[in-house]
Amino acid sequence: MTTTETPRNSLDAEQVGYKQTLNSRHVQMIAIGGAIGTGLFLGSASRLHNTGPALVISYAVVGVIAYFLMRALGELVLHRATSGAFVSYMREFFGEKWAFATGWIYWGNWALTGIAELSAVGLYVQYWWPNMPTWATVLIALVAVLAINLMSARAFGEFEFWAAILKVGAIVVFLAVGLVVVIGGFSIGGHKAGFQNLWSNPGGFWPSSGDYNWYGPILVMSGVVFAYAAIEMVGVAAGEMENAQKEVPKAVNAVIFRIAVFYIGSILLLVSMLPTTDYKAGTSPFVTVFEQLGLSWMSTVIQAILIVAAMSSLNSGLYSTGRVLRSLGMSDQAPKFTLKMSKSGVPWAGIVMTSVFFVFGSVLNFLTPDAFEIAVEATSVMILFTWGTIFACQLRLRQLTDRGIIPKGSFQAPGYPFTSMIGLAFLVLVLIGLAVSGWQSSPYFLHKTSFLVVVFGIPVLVAALAISWRLVKPKVAANTGGRLESIWTLNGPRYTDVSVEDLDPKDDAHVV
16 A cells, blocks of 8 residues: 555555555564563563462463464454554444544553563663663663664564564573473482473472462463563554565464463473472573573573563554554544654654653652552553453454455454454453452552452543543544444444445555
8 A cells, every 4th residue: 555545434544654664574573572571581480489380381371362362363464454453443343432442551551561661671781780870771771762663663673573583592592401401301400300390399280288279370370461462563563564464374373383482381491490489589580590500691691681572562662552542543532643654654753652651650660669560560451451352353353254244354263253252251260360369469458459450440440431532532523524333333334435345455455
């Protein structure tokens, strides 16, 4: 689609101005990078310590759900690739109100995550420079990723490409070393490595006595979900791919392999090398292993990778929010200035808006860390909602294609409708798990963070969105000519100026 073409409907309009510059290697590494982050490099330590070897099953189960999610997303992308992603799909299948909620929840997720990642970068840098002021590190990191994002989508893709190379490289080195140590039965930290440690670990494979509960590996899945967060980035990037129809299926189909190798393979080796009680929260389990092996230089490399992972998350956050805000702005659901784009096809105004929020949020984080902790926990609920919208939109899309209202796509998710329904049910269980684990986390009511977020935070968020929608609804109605409902009904197009041909995925005006 050329950037000068007059759009035939509001869904076309969202794509005007973007450049399709992300090629195959960018797409593949964005998909890989989204599946490898601080959740694996750092967050897995506390889960190993608190759960035991059965954590392997936890990661495997959530990995299957993540694959269902990516297949659902892949079907949506090949129906219509758009930089508005989930916002645009919700607009098409459920109407403006749900697009409004989806967009601002997704923005809130990345905005709060970005503030946390900025703070994390400040702490990681102090590993080398203990006297480095955290505010200076935050500022340098933000300026760096802001500059990258304002250049072009290709600059974003290049950063993610090399960040993913570094993350994957570190994991591959660990897997190679780990296999040698485990298969060879070498001694590590006075402990003999081997797959027998899966059941000879203190408490056995599935610990249920002492400080452990039998439902621990099930409950921890609510936390494991967030280790996989950001794999949906492929959906946002699809609108700027050179050939989304070709590259998205390749990236999606490779997800299950990456999860099996990088996540489950890593956890399996970590469990086989040391007792899970040796892993401590706040210290990367990979650092623990390499230090026990006497490879302290590799521990230093892992510390550097943590910075790369945090910077990659920041980079993705700015990229995503700029596109999502522009999609919201198209129908007056966000400030009009978020529509501004540079000549290189970058929605710079939305990106700058998020950056300003990062700065103020980082200051607030340093001043009131306890209050910010609750805000960060709220991102877990936001991630669940975003994943839920993907499953819901895929279910509606398939209803329409099965009825012949929309042409069938070339990359339909298998197992319809059960895989998406299982995915939605699983997300509900995760929400319950968050409340339960939050209640158990502290004897003090105000410190039961996840419980407070689920029980009190969700109603507050729903109320805030409902009030906000009532305020913007008149402007949205005026902007869209009163078209607030979904584009499609189960019997055909809702509006007379939209036809099946307008959204035919084989039409060159829509294939990007």
